Structure formats: C-alpha cells, structure tokens
Amino acid sequence: PAVEYGLDAPFEIEYHNSIPSTNDRARALAAEGAEDDVVLADEQTGGRGRLDRAWSSPTGGVWLSVVCRPALAPSRVSLLTVAASAAACGAVRETGIDARIKWPNDLLVPDPDAARGGRKLAGLLTEMEGEAGKVSWVVLGLGLNANVAPDDLPPDATSLLGERDGDPVDRRVLTQRFLERFDALRTDPDAARDAWREHAATLGQRVRVTLPSETIVGDAVDVTDVGALVVDTGSERRVVHAGDCEHLR
Numbered sequence: 001p002a003v004e005y006g007l008d009a010p011f012e013i014e015y016h017n018s019i020p021s022t023n024d025r026a027r028a029l030a031a032e033g034a035e036d037d038v039v040l041a042d043e044q045t046g047g048r049g050r051l052d053r054a055w056s057s058p059t060g061g062v063w064l065s066v067v068c069r070p071a072l073a074p075s076r077v078s079l080l081t082v083a084a085s086a087a088a089c090g091a092v093r094e095t096g097i098d099a100r101i102k103w104p105n106d107l108l109v110p111d112p113d114a115a116r117g118g119r120k121l122a123g124l125l126t127e128m129e130g131e132a133g134k135v136s137w138v139v140l141g142l143g144l145n146a147n148v149a150p151d152d153l154p155p156d157a158t159s160l161l162g163e164r165d166g167d168p169v170d171r172r173v174l175t176q177r178f179l180e181r182f183d184a185l186r187t188d189p190d191a192a193r194d195a196w197r198e199h200a201a202t203l204g205q206r207v208r209v210t211l212p213s214e215t216i217v218g219d220a221v222d223v224t225d226v227g228a229l230v231v232d233t234g235s236e237r238r239v240v241h242a243g244d245c246e247h248l249r
C-alpha cells in the first residue's frame with residue numbers, strides 16, 4: 001500500500017510490515033519502469049549487504065530502497081552513494097547523534113572502545129543496471145538501525161535507540177528528512193561532496209583498502225567529485241572507486 005508522507009520531494013512510498021529485501025522489491029519495480037518509488041519495510045527477513053553479506057533487519061529499523069533513473073554515466077553513479085550517505089548522516093544528526101561517514105557506505109558513531117574506532121549505525125547498498133555506457137536504473141538501499149535494541153544487532157553495531165539511551169526516534173520524520181535531503185543532494189554533486197566532507201570519518205585517517213586484486217595502505221586525503229577515495233601511500237596517490245576500507249588509527 002502507498003503511504004502518504006507529505007514529502008517535499010517527488011517520492012512515492014510503498015510500505016511493507018515484513019519483506020525479504022526492499023532492494024529486491026525495488027529492483028523488480030525498476031525493471032517495470034518505476035522512478036522515484038521508495039520501498040520501506042519495518043522488518044526484512046533476507047536483508048543484504050555488499051558482496052552477499054547478510055544485513056540484520058529486525059523490526060524497528062529504517063530499511064528502505066529508492067529507485068532512481070539518474071542522467072549519469074555509470075562511472076558517476078557513486079555520486080548517488082555520496083549524496084545518500086550525506087543525507088542519511090544529516091537526518092541522523094537531527095536526532096542529536098554525532099554520526100560520521102565512513103567511506104564508501106557506512107555511518108558510524110565514534111567510540112574509542114570499539115574495535116575500529118566506531119560502531120556501525122547504517123549501511124548503503126547501491127545496485128544498478130545499464131548497457132552501452134548508459135544507466136537504466138539505480139536502486140539505493142539504506143539500512144539504518146533506528147529503534148532497534150543493540151542486543152539484536154551484530155557486535156560493533158549500534159542503533160539510535162541505544163545511542164539515545166532507550167528514547168525512540170520518530171521513524172516517519174527520520175525517513176522524510178532523509179528523502180528530502182537526498183532529493184536535494186542527488187542533482188547537486190558539489191553540495192553532496194561538501195556535505196559528505198563535513199562529516200567524513202575517513203578523511204585524515206590511515207586506511208587499509210582491500211580490493212579484489214590488491215590491498216592499499218595509506219592516508220585518506222580526499223574524495224573525488226564522483227565519490228572515489230584518494231589514498232596517499234607515501235610514494236603515490238591512488239584513486240579508489242570501490243572496496244572495503246578499514247581505519248587503522
């Protein structure tokens with residue numbers, strides 16, 4: 001069923017109490033020609049992370065996927081991930097929580113006691129289809145641990161409920177604010193990159209980025225206008241478009 005959100009953005013929301021994966025449902029809608037549809041669920045029974053990892057999605061979270069048809073070259077689709085992570089970070093910060101963005105796709109809450117200097121609050125999964133150098137659709141999945149008990153999440157994860165000492169957030173407002181911010185940033189790469197930079201946990205860090213074929217260690221010094229990470233290894237500057245990133249200090 002469609003939910004009326006009174007959004008100041010062009011999205012139409014399809015709500016599910018429980019669904020295997022909002023990204024899978026959004027991909028099916030995209031294949032039928034949908035644009036700016038949002039699939040939102042209270043619970044996912046088969047939530048996915050990147051590289052076939054599982055994503056825990058108990059009731060109380062914000063699990064959603066947006067179908068986009070951007071006028072972007074495939075090499076620039078990562079801009080949408082930059083826009084979405086900046087938008088999610090901004091919406092979360094409005095709830096009073098000091099979230100930071102970890103390249104390429106995580107929101108963290110800093111915590112010196114955590115193994116990697118922070119606990120994971122949210123993740124993004126961007127999937128696309130296209131041919132002949134043209135993007136047909138992009139599905140942008142956001143998993144945000146809103147009103148989920150930290151005990152129901154993997155170790156090193158956190159939720160807004162936990163960070164706010166048990167005080168739940170209004171998920172409707174959170175979702176609305178995310179979508180409005182995302183809509184404003186998705187067509188404005190400069191603003192998206194500025195918003196990203198403002199709350200980036202990764203810039204200035206020593207990082208290890210694992211790629212399928214190699215591992216790069218160095219200082220994260222910048223993000224490019226398509227959202228790639230620039231790593232200074234001491235002998236050269238490498239531009240990394242995707243990969244798993246670990247903060248080393």
Ligand code: BT5
Nearest residue numbers: 021023047048049050053055056064123124141142143157
């Ligand atoms: C991600 O993958 O961070 C992308 C997650 C995207 C989830 C959304 S929910 C709506 C939409 N529908 C879907 O089916 N997916 C998207 P990755 O970077 O691969 O991180 C996955 C890893 O994070 C796992 O291997 C766990 O270690 C950890 N993890 C799993 N569930 C988590 C959670 N709820 N909170 C924090 N960490 C989690």
